[in-house]
Amino acid sequence: MKKRLFIILAVLLASSLILPGQASDFVLGIFGNANMDDAIDENDIDYLTGVIDGKNGQTKLSDANYDGKIDEADKLQIEKIILDKAQTLTIVDAVHRNITLKVPARDVICLNIQSAEAMRSLQAKDRIVGITKYIQTDEFFPDFSNVDIVGGKAFQTPDFEQIIKIGPDVVFTAAWSGPQLETINKLEPSGISVIHFDFLDPSTYIDEITKLGYILGCRSRADDHISFYRGVMDMIAKRVDSIQDQNRPKVYYEANKYQACAGGTPWSNQIEIAGGNNIFGTDRGSYPHVDPEEVLIQDPDIIIQLNMSWTGYNRSDASELEAIRDEILSRPELQQVSAIKNGRVYVIGGNYIPGSPRHFVSVAYMAKWFYRERFKDLNVTSIHQEYVTRFQELNFDLSKKGVFTYPPGELN
Structure with missing residues (x-):
């Protein structure tokens, strides 16, 4: 256990995307965030209008409906995202994969322990339909004793047959060791979205929690948790x-x-x-x-x-x-x-x-x-x-x- 060392693949979207110049803590990696700030809101519709009119530069996240072209349909998708009426969402996960999934996700399997904790922070633990034995035996998760087991201690080697049998909407796995290619190749042909989030690094945490809120349809709970988190972290950062x-x-x-x-x-x-x-x-x-x-x-x-x-x-x-x-x-x-x-x-x-x-x-x-x-x-x-x-x-x-x-x- 002591030899398991995390190697983090930090999500540095800003270094690879065209930025229109807004100042923000991070770039929210959801298609529809056309102006590349930390939220999807009316400003994205305004920016996208400028893209369509040729006044603004196209960004990687401008294609809100992820169909390969920028048009009025993308503005409609942004409006749906703002109103929590979108039926699909395309997100960028922590290993830089673009993943389109149906939202809100109702049935979720957590392979890494951090994702189970993050879901519980958003009061969504009842949506967890499968976990690894490693999570179930951890003292921090006494309330997960009746959740189906879909693997042992290593999130890299889950029971794919059992996962497919359960048929979740989403499987969360860790990003620190890179893309879990076997998990992707085994599960995604069955219509199961595989998403890599770590939920452990200050440099990516708010981005990941925000995206989790969109995926689960729990944005207000995500905002509440982020407010608490920022209250601690910002207070410390300000004092030093x-x-x-x-x-x-x-x-x-x-x-x-x-x-x-x-x-x-x-x-x-x-x-x-x-x-x-x-x-x-x-x-x-x-x-x-x-x-x-x-x-x-x-x-x-x-x-x-x-x-x-x-x-x-x-x-x-x-x-x-x-x-x-x-x-x-x-x-x-x-x-x-x-x-x-x-x-x-x-x-x-x-x-x-x-x-x-x-x-x-x-x-x-x-x-x-x-x-x-x-x-x-x-x-x-x-x-x-x-x-x-x-x-x-x-x-x-x-x-x-x-x-x-x-x-x-x-x-x-």
Whole structure:
């Protein structure tokens, strides 16, 4: 389990599409978003009118009905999307596939654990008709015990025969290892749409949740969740925005012993939002094995290790996480590193907090670790609890049970 490392294929639509110049956080990857901003609205109809009249440049997403031509029918499709009356939708998923599907999707199978969590955030868990055994046995999903099993631990090797027998509208799978070609080739001939979403990277999360809202016909619920998510992430980003680069802590983030989380990974993106500088941030999109001498030369102010086998919700004992921290602190080759000398070494337990829709909790943890005084009023447990109760509808009381980091003392 500890060797399962996520390699993220970030959705960077803006780098490959013609942009008319609107400023937005992301480009919503749905055909009909003609002006290439973060929403489908009346502005897209206006922009498309300009395209038809020859006044505006055609964008990749102008062809709202995805029929290969730009005309009045596309304006009608945009109107239907705005009014929630569209019967089909063409979206761009996280591996850059254009997928046309019937909406709203009623029956859904989730192969990756993150998609099941995201659907529950949108109060759509009742539409999930199949999951992997890995999801069913995770302590975060006690309410999925009666859902049909369509695979074991690996989302890459589902039971295709069982999925076809169930006949869902959509199968969600992960994007981090690239297009799941066997899943596509086995299922799409049967009329089942295969969509890749990760739901774990701050750089793509809002885009994916927004698209999920359109796919499920749960746009208001998606907006509600995004508002909560942005409330946490924007607050943190705003507080650290004015900090000069040279005053930001240097952070060494380990996936395993001397296996760094490099730039472009979700973990590196989380460090940046929390106001830190990843010492291996120039190595893009990988998890390189690094020499201890490199760590010594970089002299990080903070060291974080991710314990990918830890979940935490049914835990009261942090001794396993404490032992990991003690091992780092006792490494003889790192004794002159600032993080070791100052005791600023932290372990975050549970891949499916930083590696899930809950990654905003991980960012909040790091903000507390990086800037103790600046975030002394930030109650991470309260934020975490609100998400678990309000969006996941779970009866977990995190004030009584739950261990997610070590040391835990600075989180409240």
